[in-house]
Amino acid sequence: MYSIYRFIPWLFRSLSVFILLLFMVSGIQAQIIPVETSQNAMVFQVDKSNDLKMIYFGERLSIDSEYTYISEQYKQATDYTNVYNSAYTSAGSRNLLEPAIRLTHSDGNQSLDLEYVNHQTETIDANVSLLKVTMKDRVYPVQVELYYQSYFNEDVIEQWAVISHQEKKPVVLHKFASANLSLKGKEFYLTQYYGDWAKEMQPEESKLTHGIKTIDSKLGTRANLFQPSVFMVSFDQPANEDEGTVLYGALEWSGNFKIEMELDPQDNLRIIAGMNDYASEYKLPAKQKFKTPAFLHVLSQKGKGEASRKLHTWARNYKVLDGKGDRLTLLNNWEATYFDFNEQKLFSLLKDTKKLGVDLFLLDDGWFGNEYPRNNDDAGLGDWQANRKKLPNGVSSLVEEATKNGVKFGIWVEPEMVNPESSLYHEHPDWVIKQPRRDEHYFRNQLVLDLSNPEVQDFVFKVVDDLFVENPDLAYIKWDCNAVIYNAYSNHLKEQTHLYIDYVRGLYNVLERIRDKYPTVPMMLCSGGGGRVDYAALQYFTEFWPSDNTDPLERVFMQWEYSYFYPAISTSNHVTDWGKQSLKYKVDVAMMGKLGFDIVIGELPDEELRFCQQAVEAYDKLKETVWHGDLYRLADPKENDFASLMFVNLEKSEGVVFNYLVNNRYDKKSEDPIRFKGLDTAKNYQIQEVNIYPGTSSPLNSDQVFSGEFLMKIGYNPQVHAGRKSVVLLIREVK
Ligand code: GLA
Numbered sequence: 001m002y003s004i005y006r007f008i009p010w011l012f013r014s015l016s017v018f019i020l021l022l023f024m025v026s027g028i029q030a031q032i033i034p035v036e037t038s039q040n041a042m043v044f045q046v047d048k049s050n051d052l053k054m055i056y057f058g059e060r061l062s063i064d065s066e067y068t069y070i071s072e073q074y075k076q077a078t079d080y081t082n083v084y085n086s087a088y089t090s091a092g093s094r095n096l097l098e099p100a101i102r103l104t105h106s107d108g109n110q111s112l113d114l115e116y117v118n119h120q121t122e123t124i125d126a127n128v129s130l131l132k133v134t135m136k137d138r139v140y141p142v143q144v145e146l147y148y149q150s151y152f153n154e155d156v157i158e159q160w161a162v163i164s165h166q167e168k169k170p171v172v173l174h175k176f177a178s179a180n181l182s183l184k185g186k187e188f189y190l191t192q193y194y195g196d197w198a199k200e201m202q203p204e205e206s207k208l209t210h211g212i213k214t215i216d217s218k219l220g221t222r223a224n225l226f227q228p229s230v231f232m233v234s235f236d237q238p239a240n241e242d243e244g245t246v247l248y249g250a251l252e253w254s255g256n257f258k259i260e261m262e263l264d265p266q267d268n269l270r271i272i273a274g275m276n277d278y279a280s281e282y283k284l285p286a287k288q289k290f291k292t293p294a295f296l297h298v299l300s301q302k303g304k305g306e307a308s309r310k311l312h313t314w315a316r317n318y319k320v321l322d323g324k325g326d327r328l329t330l331l332n333n334w335e336a337t338y339f340d341f342n343e344q345k346l347f348s349l350l351k352d353t354k355k356l357g358v359d360l361f362l363l364d365d366g367w368f369g370n371e372y373p374r375n376n377d378d379a380g381l382g383d384w385q386a387n388r389k390k391l392p393n394g395v396s397s398l399v400e401e402a403t404k405n406g407v408k409f410g411i412w413v414e415p416e417m418v419n420p421e422s423s424l425y426h427e428h429p430d431w432v433i434k435q436p437r438r439d440e441h442y443f444r445n446q447l448v449l450d451l452s453n454p455e456v457q458d459f460v461f462k463v464v465d466d467l468f469v470e471n472p473d474l475a476y477i478k479w480d481c482n483a484v485i486y487n488a489y490s491n492h493l494k495e496q497t498h499l500y501i502d503y504v505r506g507l508y509n510v511l512e513r514i515r516d517k518y519p520t521v522p523m524m525l526c527s528g529g530g531g532r533v534d535y536a537a538l539q540y541f542t543e544f545w546p547s548d549n550t551d552p553l554e555r556v557f558m559q560w561e562y563s564y565f566y567p568a569i570s571t572s573n574h575v576t577d578w579g580k581q582s583l584k585y586k587v588d589v590a591m592m593g594k595l596g597f598d599i600v601i602g603e604l605p606d607e608e609l610r611f612c613q614q615a616v617e618a619y620d621k622l623k624e625t626v627w628h629g630d631l632y633r634l635a636d637p638k639e640n641d642f643a644s645l646m647f648v649n650l651e652k653s654e655g656v657v658f659n660y661l662v663n664n665r666y667d668k669k670s671e672d673p674i675r676f677k678g679l680d681t682a683k684n685y686q687i688q689e690v691n692i693y694p695g696t697s698s699p700l701n702s703d704q705v706f707s708g709e710f711l712m713k714i715g716y717n718p719q720v721h722a723g724r725k726s727v728v729l730l731i732r733e734v735k
Contacts, residue, residue: 032067053083161177223256361409452490527545643662
């Protein structure tokens, strides 16, 4: 007879094999970490040596377990390190490529080799999830947490890293990227932007070749002046509006940044993005956490158009302050008066504001400084008291007068800056960023205050706070920033290499305090143009100033490029004297975002004034769709004789189409119909031309009814030509 006990060891053995198998199987599955959004998946894999790799970023698969099969389908060149596609490449050990992180330990050793420890996913709400992956060095007590916040519907992912350690003495961080992507494709085309004052957002597209392409800024403040951190990478072919795989990227950081694109030995594209490591080694004490800013990206399989619509929706829902709210139309006095005004002149501009029909009067530069009056741009910055000669009754009398006139009042400040010709400079030379033993070097006659210093942060906060405390009805702030950092040196900091980073952190501290106290008051982010806009700053601002160049022809191109990355509701466009185009052309171009005026209303001939007044009324009817609708680009001004773009509301019951002639050569015009986009094929629409100049009439028949199908398959001709250089169409559903 066989005793049952004979089976016990076998049972044990079998059970343990089964448990091991179970563990292995579940272990393998647990090693795949997909970050999925509605269209895409970004997939990480932990291999048997605990390396964390990014194995896939593309269209999502229905069966999660099939992500494991992806890698074996690639037969690329040898990876001599096993970490070419590391999720966060650490320097100083096996790695041979550009690292995401590089540091020196407290004992002077420079090696790091991160391994996966664990991960968890938190559901923040029905649309937003946060994946945290914890990594640690195999030898030293250094940790890195990688965060991936995904927005399901918008296909946007924000990613950042948190670095910490438990070494006895500080660790020095030399490089600290926010993101390290590894992408597969046949070839990659980069669209990047360059520029200067009045020449912002000039696009350039090129095929990425082997080696490293870097987009960066070392300017400290108004960091985007020469190039912003926004870019696009198109897979396999140059970027198209409505087809192909396109990735948009941007760093949420208002200081020095560095985006590196390395086409590696396997022909994969590695993107390493973060704060610039230039002159910025960071000493990190034990247990303190170093958090990088977020790098955001959106991937679309349907070209640039869809990518930008997703990004706009995300921006309005989650980033831009009051992104789903309203905006104020305004009259600004910068180009109308420059520094030459007094109370009486401003009182009359307040009346003009009312006459024009806009919501707010914005008093620009020149209202402050007494000992060093701000009568031109070489004095007064830093002395934020109303100039007694120009404004004997202070700012408050202007706010009161505005209220009497039934308009709101806003004011310009540039609180991060100082002119050497100012009381502030003489009282607090230690608050100024400058080298102690070198000549000062100025940008627009000014220097930057040291926002790494908490005392300076208090001062900057107080500049804005005092204005609100003294003028509770103050309704708007234009926050300017017109200088870069030269001679980077802080009197306050022990570690000079912390300045570029701590400056921006100091700025965010101030903005945080302002928003705690004044959560909703609209503020414009300005810096002699687009030298500053990014999605970290836009959390505190309702809108930004794209460029001092308001020539409307230039603006057609510039706003077109900005529109890929920022929604119309955040883009301030003013009608000014720049450019030779008609007033109508100028107003039509400014309407493509947040409309403002900066012209002398009192000197407008009656007809022009009437046109502007009607335009403000017309804008009231269009703005809802422009601000909150979806943007479709129809005709690119770089490729056509005209530009055409269209906003459609979410119900697809209303659209606004803007058309502008951009080529003034003989007989240039819209010869063919322009195919509309974003409408409902099954709906019927009528098209009415709006913003018609007094005394002219439209050749378009607004009674005709078209199906959405016709308008999208055949199109519609707005009849743009030399006699009708800009045409705005309002499309409405007819039932
Ligand atoms: C910058 C701004 C302008 C204006 C001036 C004032 O150039 O971009 O709009 O505010 O400063 O000095």
